[in-house]
Amino acid sequence: EKELPRYVHLMYDRRVVRGNTYALQVIPVVCLLCSTQPSLLEIQRQREAQRRALARKRAEQLQSRTPEPVEGREHVHVQTELYLEEISDRVIEVDIECQTDAFLDRPATPLFIPAKTGQDVATQIEEGELFDFDIEVKPILEVLVGKTIEQALLEVMEEEELAQLWARQRAYAELRNAELAEAQRLEEQDRRYREEKERRRLQHMQMLQKQKETTEKIAARAFAQRYLTDLIPSVFNNLRDSGFFYDPIERDIETEFLPWLMTEVEETLKRKVLGRTVLDSLISAVVEKRLDAFSHKPLPDQPEVPAEEPKPTETAQPQEAGETDTAEQLVAEQEETDQPVAEEQLSRRSSSQLEETDQAGTEDLGIE
Template sequence: MHFSLHDNKNPYRVYTYYSHPRPLENCKDGAKKCDYHFGVFDHIIPNISQTAARREEELRRRARTPEAVQGRKHMSIQTDVYIETLRDIPENTDITCQTDDIMDIPAQLVKPPKKMGQDVATRIMLGELFDFEEEVQPVLEILIGRTIEQSLLEVMEEEELVFVWAQFRAFQALRNSELAEVQRLREHERRHREEKQRRFIQLREAIMKEQETAEKIAARAFTREMLANLFPAIFTSLRRDGFFYDQTQQEIEKFFLPWLVTKINNNVDTRFIARRVMDDVIYRMVQDKFEAQ
């Protein structure tokens, strides 16, 4: 075993103090030495165990899982049995700490220390440190200056507001006049558009009427040309078939003669009935007379 400081890009060949040597299938270069940066390594130890060989042979012979059908795929599922603890309320632990109330108070001295040094006293007379008449002048100057400045600013603000309001009123007047002009132009445009549409409709109707008139004239001329030679033959055929007749004769034959025949029949029937009744009366009288004899 030895150490190497060379870099190796294949981490499968390297093992540390706490790992076992890699078998032959984990090393891609056969019995070549595996070196890695700051790693402990050795020659590759081939795995010649019969148990491992039999296991590999069994894995090769074992039937593999068939491929998934089209549109599906295989997924790994956990099927091991394990215990899972379900808790509705988590376990909590309370810890408290209490300190004494007077722990931060320093301990009192049993005996006060002795005074050291000499006592010195002085006296300040009235007006030596502060003179109100002199000290108040700068304050008054500042107050008066600020007051005058604020007053000037307020006056300038009022003048500016007056100017702004005048400008705003002028702008409003100009805006109102422009809005009125825009409204008038829109109304004019609307009337112009409506008039254009109305005239377009009228023109289209006039064109349609002209087309209809031309079509009617053409149809009439064509019909006249077509029927010019058919009229004599048609009238002759209709007259022969009885469609052309005398109206008076037709009325006499259809209305007067049937009515006259009906009246005559009614009159004849009345006379016939009267004759029958008379014959019955005469017959009964003769029979009664004959029976009486």
């Protein structure tokens, strides 16, 4: 059953009868009982319909169905009974008639009357014994009229109060809407101020960052210039001292000519030393032979003087002087013969180096 709505005010309650009470349509109790309680025949019909539906559903479930045919084929009805039947195009028709009895209406269900319990007792009240209607009804009417008037006054006061409340609510809503609009305007203005402040702050930070970067770049450039002014000459000097920058002619003289000259000088000195050693050995051999000759053979023109011996040093000095002169002449001639060869080689090397430098200069001029 649906729950009836609860009304706050008595005048709006639907359960309160309004208007003429004699014009109400009263439904008899028998009809109400008939409409509320279903008949036995209706119950049997419903059960039979449910039973038939269940039987139909079971038959459909138990019926075996043939699977669907494959693509390109179709099913054909074939007789599978034990005895074959003749199939003809004409359907056999038979007329059958049936007459049913007239359906009798179900009588109305009698009203249930419970069995009587207890004993019946009666009493007789004469007119005027219990109360006088005119006298007894007066306080009831006063109460009813007073309560009605009081309720009406309360309703009027409530309506006036509700009207005042609605007016207050409308005024409050208008004031609240105005305050909300003002608050929204102030919030929007504050938001714009914050955004503008944040934008200005970001611009200022970017400007400071750019100024800082500019000052750092200027300082780095000045430091680099100040550092490189002394660095570049020192680097070039160190590289030049280390031998990375050199004069090709000077380097060629140092690496090619001077070693060759030193080897030639060493060979010349070796030859001189060898000549001197050979000369010394020759001189010593000649001196020894002369000493032996003078010591064993006396002179024929002079008489023998046994007491005095010839001085070998005095006789050997002229011969040694002559031999030394001849050796020095040989060494001088050899030096004179070696010196033109060395000068020719030196002139050839210098001329080749000059030609290379001239070619390099012409190539540089052509490139420029």
